[in-house]
Amino acid sequence: MKNRVIVWFRRDLRLADNPALRAAIDGDFDSIVPVFIQAPDELGAWAPGGAQRVWQHFSLDALSTQLENLGSRLIIRHGPTQQALDTLIEESGATAVYWNRLYDPLTIERDKAIKTHLEQRGIETASFKAALLHEPWTVKTGQGGPYKVFTPFWKAVKDRGSEAPLPMPDRLPEVWSRIGSEAVADLDLLPSIPWDTDIRATWAPGEDGAHERLETFLESAIDKYADDRDRPAIAGTSYLSPHLHWGEIGPRQIMHRLAEWLDDQDSQAVHDHATTFRSELGWREFAHHVLYHFPDTPDAPLDKRFEQFPWSQDDEALELWQRGQTGIPMVDAGMRELWATGYMHNRLRMTVASFLTKNLRVAWQHGERWFWDTLVDADLANNTLGWQWAAGCGADAAPFFRIFNPARQGERFDASGDYVRHWVPEIATLGNKHIHRPWEAPAAVLDKAGVELGRTYPRPLVDLKESRREALSAFDEIKR
Known part of the structure; x- marks a missing residue:
């Protein structure tokens, strides 16, 4: 009797350094059945948003091609997941199901139920670490609890090291021809109205695209990373976040390749820039640590005082923010x-x-939701931590009195105005002095630039100083 294993792909859409796939290859199996199951309902409110779905389509397409090139193929099914796995077990005669772990609350709950169900059927199950360097339960404070502040968290793990990445398979066994599959297109991930043109032009989803992006970063940006990562007009960051989210590349692959590259670099400055970059990967680890230990944080503030915060119910302001029509150039450009x-x-x-x-x-939950639907790298852990940080109510949060002045942010990090001019062309002819504060420009300057506030470009939604004062007053209320 043939011994077959199902490898269940989720957000680990790669073949190299894929522990579940490698365990299947190294195990006593005659056949490996790679499967992706589309079951967004099982993720509740945090099913992939529109931009994520676009990325997912092309990433699955790339994975399917890779598998075919190695003699296998990707089996695609619709959920419910447990039912789809049961059906595939019957069709394939599989005796085992392997997968890589994820750490979102609903996914953990679902995976535990599926593991119990399969084992009750006599099916072997095994799950593996693939998405993180350090799983959330392996990092504890001196008191045995979870970390809430990044710096001590990173200090505790940054020198731990990690396993060497697993190699890309040379060949995979053929999938039994009797096992049917849907096509990637059948998942209906792409929008019916093609609003995703720029996303397609900007990104190259898939494992190859991820490694090309990493090499580009090493060759052209990491040697200035600590300085250039804050300047939005230049390509000073890695742009690896969507590839990491979908598991097209793993964090230990990045760490290993970075260490390998640094072996050939004599400059201490380059090593210092790399240290800063590593800490950004550490922030990602910290985000998953916090989400695992505080699973309510996607909806509720970690700092319970903020449950009483007097938020404004201003739907019009929210919509203008979403559309980039606030009258604050740096905000609108972003x-x-x-x-x-x-x-x-x-x-x-x-x-x-x-x-x-x-x-x-x-x-903050309104912003979190908008990012979830519009970011290709919308990751529940990162998105939640970032928004609670900004609002002042989460782990390692910025103090509430630290309120970014968006005009000053522009003057500091986009001094030449290149970023704003690209994304807010209505004011592109304003000089550097006024590009980030058009409301302060004299009438003659606005006339010369062809800018009419309130008609060609909005007046500011709020006065920055006055709105800051009101926010601090509101915070004083909940402190008391």
């Missing part, structure tokens, strides 16, 4: 970049989040 490309530079993520939660005093 929101338009997000809508066009499915991505926003991290400096802008902090800026627009501070503006929404503190200047407009709109609850």
Whole structure:
């Protein structure tokens, strides 16, 4: 009797350094059946948003091609997941199901139920670490609890090291021809109205695209990373976040390749820039640590005082923020970049989040939801931690009195105005002095630039100083 194993792909859409796949290859199996099961209902409110679905389509397409090139093929099914696995077990005669672990609350709950069900059927199950360097339950404070502050968390794990990445398989066994599959297109992930043109033009989803992105970063950006990562007009960051989210590349692959590359670098400055980059991977680890230990944080503030915060119910202001029509150029540029490309530079993520939660005093959950639907790298752990950080109510949160002035952010990190001019062309002819504060420009300057506030470009939604004062007053209320 043939011994077959199902490898259940989720957000680990790669073949190299895939522990579940490697365990199947190294096990006593005659056949390996790779499967992806589409079951968004099982993720509740946190099913992939529109931009994520676009990425997922092309990433699955790339994985399918890779598998075919190695002699296998990707089996695609619709959920419910337990039912789909049961059916595939019957069709294939599989005696085992392997997968890589994920750490979102609903996924953990679902996976535990499936594991129990399969084992009751006599099916072997095994799950593996693939998405993180350090699983959340393996890192504890001196008192045995979870960390809530990044710096001691990173200090505790940054020198631990990690296992060497697993190799890419040379060949995979053929999948029994009797096992049917849907096509990637049958998952209906792409929008019916093609709003995703710029996303397609900007990104290359898939394992190959992830490694190309990493090599580009090493060759052209990491040697200035600590300085350039805050300047949105230049390609100073790695742009690896969506590839990491979908598991097209794993964190230990990045760490290993980075260490390998640094072996050939003599400059201490380059090593220092790399240390800063490693800490950003550490922030991702910290985000998953916090989400695992505090699973209510996607909806509820970690700092319970903020349950009483007097948020504004201003739907019009929220919509203008979403559309990039606030009259604050740095905010509008970030929101338009997000809508066009499915991505926003991290400096802008902090800026627009501070503006929404503190200047407009709109609850952070509204921003979190918008990012979830529009970011290609929308990750529940990162998104939750980032928004609670910006709002001042989460782990390692910025103090509430730290309110980003978006005009000053622009003057500091986009001094030449290149970023704003690209995304807010209505004011592109303004000089550097006024590009980030058009409301302060004299009438003659506005006339010469062809800018009419309130007609060609909005007046500011709020006065930055006054709205800051009101936010601090509101915070004083909940402190008492």
